[in-house]
Amino acid sequence: xxxxxxxxxxxxxxxxxxxxxxxxxxxxxxxxxxxxxxxxxxxxxxxxxxxxxxxxxxxxxxxxxxxxxxxxxxxxxxxxxxxxxxxxxxxxxxxxxxxxxxxxxxxxxxxxxxxxxxxxxxxxxxxxxxxxxxxxxxxxxxxxxxxxxxxxxxxxxxxxxxxxxxxxxxxxxxxxxxxxxxxxxxxxxxxxxxxxxxxxxxxxxxxxxxxxxxxxxxxxxxxxxxxxxxxxxxxxxxxxxxxxxxxxxxxxxxxxxxxxxxxxxxxxxxxxxxxxxxxxxxxxxxxxxxxxxxxxxxxxxxxxxxxxxxxxxxxxxxxxxxxxxxxxxxxxxxxxxxxxxxxxxxxxxxxxxxxxxxxxxxxxxxxxxxxxxxxxxxxxxxxxxxxxxxxxxxxxxxxxxxxxxxxxxxxxxxxxxxxxxxxxxxxxxxxxxxxxxxxxxxxxxxxxxxxxxxxxxxxxxxxxxxxxxxxxxxxxxxxxxxxxxxxxxxxxxxxxxxxxxxxxxxxxxxxxxxxxxxxxxxxxxxxxxxxxxxxxxxxxxxxxxxxxxxxxxxxxxxxxxxxxxxxxxxxxxxxxxxxxxxxxxxxxxxxxxxxxxxxxxxxxxxxxxxxxxxxxxxxxxxxxxxxxxxxxxxxxxxxxxxxxxxxxxxxxxxxxxxxxxxxxxxxxxxxxxxxxxxxxxxxxxxxxxxxxxxxxxxxxxxxxxxxxxxxxxxxxxxxxxxxxxxxxxxxxxxxxxxxxxxxxxxxxxxxxxxxxxxxxxxxxxxxx
Numbered sequence: 001x002x003x004x005x006x007x008x009x010x011x012x013x014x015x016x017x018x019x020x021x022x023x024x025x026x027x028x029x030x031x032x033x034x035x036x037x038x039x040x041x042x043x044x045x046x047x048x049x050x051x052x053x054x055x056x057x058x059x060x061x062x063x064x065x066x067x068x069x070x071x072x073x074x075x076x077x078x079x080x081x082x083x084x085x086x087x088x089x090x091x092x093x094x095x096x097x098x099x100x101x102x103x104x105x106x107x108x109x110x111x112x113x114x115x116x117x118x119x120x121x122x123x124x125x126x127x128x129x130x131x132x133x134x135x136x137x138x139x140x141x142x143x144x145x146x147x148x149x150x151x152x153x154x155x156x157x158x159x160x161x162x163x164x165x166x167x168x169x170x171x172x173x174x175x176x177x178x179x180x181x182x183x184x185x186x187x188x189x190x191x192x193x194x195x196x197x198x199x200x201x202x203x204x205x206x207x208x209x210x211x212x213x214x215x216x217x218x219x220x221x222x223x224x225x226x227x228x229x230x231x232x233x234x235x236x237x238x239x240x241x242x243x244x245x246x247x248x249x250x251x252x253x254x255x256x257x258x259x260x261x262x263x264x265x266x267x268x269x270x271x272x273x274x275x276x277x278x279x280x281x282x283x284x285x286x287x288x289x290x291x292x293x294x295x296x297x298x299x300x301x302x303x304x305x306x307x308x309x310x311x312x313x314x315x316x317x318x319x320x321x322x323x324x325x326x327x328x329x330x331x332x333x334x335x336x337x338x339x340x341x342x343x344x345x346x347x348x349x350x351x352x353x354x355x356x357x358x359x360x361x362x363x364x365x366x367x368x369x370x371x372x373x374x375x376x377x378x379x380x381x382x383x384x385x386x387x388x389x390x391x392x393x394x395x396x397x398x399x400x401x402x403x404x405x406x407x408x409x410x411x412x413x414x415x416x417x418x419x420x421x422x423x424x425x426x427x428x429x430x431x432x433x434x435x436x437x438x439x440x441x442x443x444x445x446x447x448x449x450x451x452x453x454x455x456x457x458x459x460x461x462x463x464x465x466x467x468x469x470x471x472x473x474x475x476x477x478x479x480x481x482x483x484x485x486x487x488x489x490x491x492x493x494x495x496x497x498x499x500x501x502x503x504x505x506x507x508x509x510x511x512x513x514x515x516x517x518x519x520x521x522x523x524x525x526x527x528x529x530x531x532x533x534x535x536x537x538x539x540x541x542x543x544x545x546x547x548x549x550x551x552x553x554x555x556x557x558x559x560x561x562x563x564x565x566x567x568x569x570x571x572x573x574x575x576x577x578x579x580x581x582x583x584x585x586x587x588x589x590x591x592x593x594x595x596x597x598x599x600x601x602x603x604x605x606x607x608x609x610x611x612x613x614x615x616x617x618x619x620x621x622x623x624x625x626x627x628x629x630x631x632x633x634x635x636x637x638x639x640x641x642x643x644x645x646x647x648x649x650x651x652x653x654x655x656x657x658x659x660x661x662x663x664x665x666x667x668x669x670x671x672x673x674x675x676x677x678x679x680x681x682x683x684x685x686x687x688x689x690x691x692x693x694x695x696x697x698x699x700x701x702x703x704x705x706x707x708x709x710x711x712x713x714x715x716x717x718x719x720x721x722x723x724x725x726x727x728x729x730x731x732x733x734x735x736x737x738x739x740x741x742x743x744x745x746x747x748x749x750x751x752x753x754x755x756x757x758x759x760x761x762x763x764x765x766x767x768x
Contacts, residue, residue, distance in 0.1 A: 011265035015197040023157040023186035026193055027093060027119045028053035030161035032063040033202040037088030040079025042070045043596040044098035045131050046183040047121035051093060052608045059613030069597055069609060072521055072565030077102035080116055081109050085226050087216030089165065090116035095183055096123035097519055099137045109176045110145030111242060112227050115168035116176045117161065123183040124375050129496065132376020133183035135338035139348045141178055145242055147249040148316040151181040152287045154191045159266055163256050166206045173249045184376060185288040205263060250317045270319045272311040275301065276326055279308030281391040282333040284353065286311060289336065289379040296384035307388055318352050324360035332366040332391035338373045345404045347371055366394045370407040377408055418507040425460050425512050431488045432459060437658040445704050446658055448651045456484045467510040468502040472682030474672030475499050475585050478643045482583065482670065485653025489513065490553045493527040495520050497560035498592045499585065520565040524573040524582060527556045531578045553657050559585035561598035563626050574633035577664035581656050584626060587674040595677035599624040604744040606732040617741045622751050630667035631703040638703040641670045644690035648700055648711050671698045679731025691726040694719045696756040708762035723749045
């Protein structure tokens with residue numbers, strides 16, 4: 001591979017140290033050296049590690065950044081915006097749909113001219129869901145008013161993050177800056193990286209704090225109005241000023257990168273031109289692929305072909321004039337876009353390059369557009385040769401035979417079309433008649449009769465055993481137990497999470513019933529639409545021809561933190577009272593992205609974003625009581641359940657179905673184990689869950705028409721155990737038994753006892 005030795009070794013004026021780290025680690029390392037004031041964040045692969053590394057450094061006392069876990073990416077963007085208006089330095093990192101979820105906040109940040117730095121670890125935008133690297137999220141950023149710096153390797157991630165804050169805060173710019181790297185290529189790739197050896201040198205370069213004179217909300221002598229309502233003349237003037245600041249950013253960046261070169265010996269010109277001085281054919285690629293193409297250039301040069309490559313280090317503002325000049329003598333260039341602008345006859349980069357050539361009078365360079373590398377599809381040297389071949393063919397023919405196409409896709413083969421593997425479950429097997437639910441006319445509550453559980457074992461499982469869950473995962477045993485209490489057909493919607501990911505690896509599915517997927521934040525709204533369409537089409541008689549024997553039961557499955565980012569739509573669905581069930585499996589974290597804290601994670605628990613160290617003892621605030629929140633919406637039925645108490649859970653499932661089919665929305669929460677991230681033994685799951693209930697951390701109860709009923713009281717059965725006995729069973733909480741964490745344990749115990757006492761009072765008084 002082509003290596004710039006001078007860049008690798010450096011000619012630095014300041015002391016540097018060599019590390020061997022990934023792109024995500026270097027983004028965090030740069031942030032900790034800058035020592036930002038605030039980072040608002042929310043986990044999403046592959047950017048999650050940035051917050052994880054910073055939290056681990058925080059636990060060890062390596063920086064003073066206030067890390068604020070948001071309820072979703074939209075919330076994290078709001079945290080960052082608010083913090084930036086208060087005059088400090090602000091940092092964030094995100095990817096893919098997370099970036100899109102915060103998208104409406106991006107123009108607000110830039111339009112009001114408050115600096116910050118955000119790392120976009122580029123990933124495919126779903127649907128369908130794909131978590132690997134391409135530039136489909138990056139292209140949404142092009143019109144948000146943020147300067148965008150590009151990073152082809154972990155060294156660039158570190159360097160660009162150092163330069164980004166200086167660019168953002170420059171008085172001529174004063175805009176938030178996006179630092180883009182390739183997910184799973186650069187973000188997780190380990191490389192040699194040179195860093196500033198001393199934080200003082202970083203601060204000397206970027207400045208200790210934002211320049212004086214920045215407007216901020218904390219200056220009582222100069223109060224300001226942030227984001228006023230504007231009429232047309234004022235708004236267009238504001239946009240013009242922002243536009244001019246964006247174009248000035250190119251010149252300011254060029255000045256900053258020269259200063260950085262003087263300090264470190266590493267240079268990042270606006271365009272990285274490789275052997276372009278006399279090139280006749282060229283390839284334009286961005287980020288990680290742009291390094292691979294340099295090998296191909298060398299190989300073609302050895303064959304006498306005058307090849308060269310272009311890669312931008314800055315794409316906003318777009319360096320149109322520099323690109324046009326670089327291509328002025330080139331006969332043909334292939335532009336590779338790692339995302340499509342559907343219907344635009346090419347991706348964003350190729351169309352902007354064509355516009356640049358036209359604007360600056362370059363008429364003879366032929367341009368070939370190819371969409372490549374989507375969904376993280378690898379890019380190898382032979383792919384680079386093919387990219388050049390498109391340009392070589394155009395030169396030989398004198399015209400471009402196919403100006404736009406995809407590269408690397410394969411034609412569909414009808415013989416390989418997905419085939420049904422699992423036969424639909426029979427209605428008769430699902431509607432056993434063994435469970436009866438009858439309303440009590442006096443109390444208004446439901447009387448439920450279930451047979452011995454062994455008689456329900458013949459009921460078919462709704463999920464096939466071919467899923468890819470971790471050993472000991474409690475999700476599917478818990479879900480299947482709940483489904484034993486559901487009679488007849490279901491339509492299930494799954495939020496993104498472990499239960500979704502491990503059951504739907506294309507082209508296979510473990511779901512025997514109809515399955516829908518939507519993202520965390522909008523599952524409840526999506527299923528609401530399905531429910532109302534069902535009842536409306538039934539009202540119109542349009543479903544009679546399908547021969548439906550009974551009504552569907554509509555169930556939304558959420559977990560892995562899905563009731564954080566999805567809380568708003570869930571409450572909206574509850575207030576509208578759609579006839580559906582929301583079932584949350586609570587594994588106390590965002591387990592599908594690597595065990596980050598969620599709002600359901602209890603106080604003191606160790607996660608990858610609530611680490612344990614000298615300066616931090618796990619999660620610093622109490623867990624969310626989702627069941628009580630949902631009960632406050634006055635829906636017909638709310639319950640909690642646990643696999644360790646099977647009869648209780650099956651009864652509640654039967655009640656849930658009746659209410660969902662006859663009255664309105666039901667919310668249920670079941671506690672399930674995650675041995676991988678709880679650091680517990682696979683076989684101990686049921687015991688750990690039982691102790692969580694017996695310690696009163698996870699009480700079993702129901703709220704039926706607003707009346708609370710504790711369905712299992714460990715005190716009455718003389719089975720109550722100290723909270724610490726439950727915590728000892730998991731590796732993630734063993735530290736809480738140590739003297740230095742005694743105060744946190746007492747706070748946790750006090751809160752659990754307080755909530756348990758309130759619940760008992762509600763149980764004893766139907767009006768509470």
